[in-house]
Every structure is written in C-alpha cells, then in structure tokens.
Amino acid sequence: MEAASYNFPTRMIFGPGTRAQLGDLLKAEGKSRPLIVTDKGIAGLPFLGEMSDDLKAGGLEPAVYSAIFGNPVKSQVVSGVEAYRAHNADSLIILGGGAALDVGKVIALMINHPGDVFDYEDGNPDMPPVDKDIPFNICVPTTAGTGSEVGRSSVISDDETHVKRIIFDPRMMPPLVVADPELTIGLPAGVTAATGVDALSHSVEAYLSKGYHPMADGIALEGIRMVKDNLQTAVETPTDIVARGNMLMASTMGATAFQKGLGVTHSCAHALSAVCDLHHGLAIALMLPACMRFNASTVPERMDRLKYAVDTEQPFDQWLEAFNKAVNLPGGLGEVGVKEEHIAKLVDIAIVDVCHPCNPREVSREDFAALFKEAL
Secondary structure (H helix, E strand, O other): OOOEEEEOOOEEEEOOOHHHHHHHHHHHOOOOOEEEEEEHHHHOOHHHHHHHHHHHHOOOOOEEEEEEOOOOEHHHHHHHHHHHHHOOOOEEEEEEOHHHHHHHHHHHHHOOOOOOHHHHEOOOOOOOOOOOOOOEEEEEEOOOOOOHHHOOEEEEEOOOOOOEEEEEOHHHOOOEEEEOHHHHOOOOHHHHHHHHHHHHHHHHHHHHOOOOOHHHHHHHHHHHHHHHHHHHHHHHOOOOHHHHHHHHHHHHHHHHHHHHOOOHHHHHHHHHHHHHOOOHHHHHHHHHHHHHHHHHOOOHHHHHHHHHHHOOOOOHHHHHHHHHHHOOOOOOHHHHOOOHHHHHHHHHHHOOOOOHHHOOOOOOHHHHHHHHHHHO
C-alpha cells in the first residue's frame, strides 16, 4: 500500500509509517511544544513512547495528556486545557479513537475561547462566536470508526447526567490528518468489528438522510462498499495492512458523507451509551438492522441502492444481521446487558437527540420504544 497526500475535506497524509512525518510537519508550521492528547489505553503502548522519542530527537518538546477513557466527558476537556497551558504548548497531536479525537478537538477550541464547553453546543441560540485562534493540531486516528479526524464537531457527555452534547463549529475541523494504518493493527477483533460497523453506519445513514447532497451520497456508497470488502479481513487477519488502510479510508469517507445528516440509529446509540454505558460502535451495530427495517418502506429505492453497494439480493436489514454475525458481534442488546426496564429512559434520551430529525421517516416515542424492544 503506497502513501498518498490529498486535500479533501482537509489536508490528509495517508499510508503505512506516515506517523514518522509528525515532527517535520509540526516544524513546518513553526511549532515546537506539542501536547499529545490520547487515552489511557494508548498511554501504555510502545508506539506512544516511540512517537514521543522521535519528536524529541527532532528537536521538539512534547508532553502527553492521557486522562481520556470511556465515553468522552466535559471534565476531560477541562483538564486537557489545563495540561496544554501547564506545558506552555503551541500545538496538539490528537492521537486515538473517537473519544480522544473528540476531546482533543474541543480542547483546541477551548484554549482561547471563553465560557463553558457546553456554551458551544450545536443549536445553542446564545452560542458565543468562535472567533479566537484555534491552536494548530494534527489528528492521528488509531481506529477505523468515527471519522472524527475530518469532522467539524465532537460529541461530549455531561459528567453527571451522561447526556451527550454535540459541540460544533466549522473551524473545529482539524487542519491536518495523518492516517497511518499501522496504528490500527493492534486493535482487538471486537473493537475492530464494532468501530468498523460504526463507519458503515455513517455512510448508510448519510445516504438515507433527508436533503439533497449528491456528492455526499456518492462518497457514502463507495464507503459502504469498502467496509463490505475489508472489515471481515481486518477482523480475521489483523496484520493485513491493505484491509486496515481501506477501513481507515472508509471511516474518513463516512464522516465526510454525514455532513448531510445521520438518523435514527445514532439517536438510539447515543441513548444506549448514556443509559447503559455501551460502546458507541457496538450500540450502532446492534441497532442498525432494526432501524433499517423501520426505514425500508419510506425509501425503498435507496434501500435497493444499498443492496447494490454490498452486492446482495437479501433485504438490506438481513444482510446487516449476517454481516454483524460474520464479524463476530453479538446478536442483540440483551446479550450485552440491556434490559426491557431500560427502555423508558432510553426513549427519553433518544427522542431529544439531534440526529433523528434527519431520518427519512419520522420517529415517535412509540417508535423508539418498539425499536429498542426489537433490538433486544
């Protein structure tokens, strides 16, 4: 697999071993004191130490902030801003999966912007202007799932209520992404599978979402095909660098496409993460078949195109169930501890989530309750 560099939707350097360019990329921007923002899991892995040593050998002075774990919460942003200032940093390397990328992007936002993190929630009519400098940052994804490295938003939860909030501004899109598929090789099979289906869901829901955006539709359909062709290989043969690289690109494509919108699956998954602390990608995978059955009668022609993208004659929801099974994901929410007694609270959160208004079929409280029950 050869390295490549291109600009869409932001500048991206892609290929095995491209993380070795980080020092030179920072120096080209006049930066010398990066804060590496990552999670607790990555903090103990050898490649983080190697990355830090390489930066030091190149004359830079890095520091590491690694207090991120689980679903990202506001307190992690606040302590990350404190770490940035304590290091007198001038830039960020945001390294990790969706949680680290989401937190790191909001740290960058809050370095020079006043107020509370949630003041910048999408849709807040009193949102302060995002008109201050956002420090130069490079996103380095280690999972092929959220695509947050090319996103203009982050999902951050309230520490107490666990309700997810979307922090959004166009200037939050990172100016540079280094996508090195070698960094995804060590992912456990279950994480590879769950994050891969999350990437699939972004393209699927973007394609089905309301509105006219043929460019996003085209990217979504190719992203779906790439997940279909590569995820099972990445799960079963973790060192297959071509499959890993293709999944990394499919993840980026899904996040590029969903500027058009998402849908009911994501509203369900956000509720499951808040109420049951379920991994986002796993929640997506377990809800996606039921949600696609719910949508099928509303957009039958688009469902046919989804079938074409994955080369199946089955109804798309049945193909999804078979695909989940092929990558060894659980068969339902009941297998991961979700109970019928959770449904009322799940509905309360899902109904106010910002994703389902873009769904092609309107979703009521009763619909949400039925979807959660079906997915059990």
